[in-house]
Amino acid sequence: MRKTGNVRIGPASQSRTRKGVFLTFEGIEGSGKTTQSQRLATTLRAMGYSVLETREPGGTPVAERIRTLLLENVPKNRKQEILTPECETALVLAARSQHMTHQILPALSKGMIVLCDRFSDSTLAYQGFGRKLDVELLQTFNHFVTQGLDPDLTFLFDLPTTQGLARRARSKHQNRLDRETQAFHRRVRRGFLDLATEHSERIIVINGRNSSDHIALTIENIFTTFLRAKRVSKL
Ligand SMILES: Nc1ncnc2c1ncn2[C@@H]1O[C@H](COP(=O)(O)OP(=O)(O)OP(=O)(O)O)[C@@H](O)[C@H]1O
Ligand SMILES: [Mg+2]
Known part of the structure; x- marks a missing residue:
C-alpha cells in the first residue's frame, strides 16, 4: 500500500473483489x-455466463446525468459554455466513483463478468494526452475513485482517426468530442497506443479496420481462453 497525500493507493479492494x-x-x-x-x-450469455454490460461515463442514474453534461452538443447556432479540461476531468472521475461503488464492485463481488x-485508460488518453493534463496526477486521481481496481483485461481498438470519425459522422448523434480537431484525436490515439505498450500484460490491441465479424471472433477466442485459464465459473 502506497500513500500519496491523503490518497491511499493499493491492492486492498482488488483482492476483495477478484x-x-x-x-x-x-x-x-x-x-x-x-x-x-x-x-x-451476447456470446457470453449464450455460453451461460452472468454478464454486466455497462459504460463510461455512465452506468448509474447519477453518472448518466454526468454523461449528458459531458457529451451534450448544443446546436451550432447556440453558444456552448466551454468545459475546462479540469472540469471535464472532475466530471469523468465523479461519474466513475458512482459507477465503481454502485455497479462494478457489487457485480464483481458476485462473480459476474x-x-x-471505456474506463480509466480513456481518462489518461483523452484528458492526459488529448487535453495535455499531467498524466501522473490523473493516475493518482483515478486510483482514488477506482479504489485501486484495475481491469483484468482490456481490448484496445485501433484505427486511423479519420476512419473512426468518418464512421461517427454517419451517426445522427454527434457529441461534443466530435467537434475536436484531428490533432486532438491523433494525440488520443497515440496515448492509447503508448498505454498499450506500457501495460502490455493487460491491454490487447485489436485492429479496428478488420470486419466486425472477424474482430468478434478474435475477441471471443482470446477472452474464452482467458476465462478457462482463470477457471471462471458460470453462475
Ligand atoms: N469493424 C467495423 N467495420 C466497419 N464498421 C464498423 C465496425 N465496427 C463498428 N462499425 C460501425 O462503426 C460505427 C461506430 O461503431 P461503434 O459505435 O461500435 O464504435 P464506438 O467505438 O463505440 O464509438 P464511440 O466512440 O462513438 O462510442 C457504427 O456505425 C458501427 O456499426
Ligand atoms: Mg460507443
Missing part, C-alpha cells in the same frame, strides 16, 4: 467498442 472478471473496451471515437462489447455480451465500454 471473484468476477473485469474487462474493458477502449479506443478512439468510432473504433467499434460498443459494437464488440454488445456482441461479446463486467464488460465496460
Whole structure:
C-alpha cells in the first residue's frame, strides 16, 4: 500500500473483489467498442455466463446525468459554455466513483463478468494526452475513485482517426468530442497506443479496420481462453 497525500493507493479492494472478471473496451471515437462489447455480451450469455454490460461515463442514474453534461452538443447556432479540461476531468472521475461503488464492485463481488465500454485508460488518453493534463496526477486521481481496481483485461481498438470519425459522422448523434480537431484525436490515439505498450500484460490491441465479424471472433477466442485459464465459473 502506497500513500500519496491523503490518497491511499493499493491492492486492498482488488483482492476483495477478484471473484468476477473485469474487462474493458477502449479506443478512439468510432473504433467499434460498443459494437464488440454488445456482441461479446451476447456470446457470453449464450455460453451461460452472468454478464454486466455497462459504460463510461455512465452506468448509474447519477453518472448518466454526468454523461449528458459531458457529451451534450448544443446546436451550432447556440453558444456552448466551454468545459475546462479540469472540469471535464472532475466530471469523468465523479461519474466513475458512482459507477465503481454502485455497479462494478457489487457485480464483481458476485462473480459476474463486467464488460465496460471505456474506463480509466480513456481518462489518461483523452484528458492526459488529448487535453495535455499531467498524466501522473490523473493516475493518482483515478486510483482514488477506482479504489485501486484495475481491469483484468482490456481490448484496445485501433484505427486511423479519420476512419473512426468518418464512421461517427454517419451517426445522427454527434457529441461534443466530435467537434475536436484531428490533432486532438491523433494525440488520443497515440496515448492509447503508448498505454498499450506500457501495460502490455493487460491491454490487447485489436485492429479496428478488420470486419466486425472477424474482430468478434478474435475477441471471443482470446477472452474464452482467458476465462478457462482463470477457471471462471458460470453462475
Ligand atoms: N469493424 C467495423 N467495420 C466497419 N464498421 C464498423 C465496425 N465496427 C463498428 N462499425 C460501425 O462503426 C460505427 C461506430 O461503431 P461503434 O459505435 O461500435 O464504435 P464506438 O467505438 O463505440 O464509438 P464511440 O466512440 O462513438 O462510442 C457504427 O456505425 C458501427 O456499426
Ligand atoms: Mg460507443
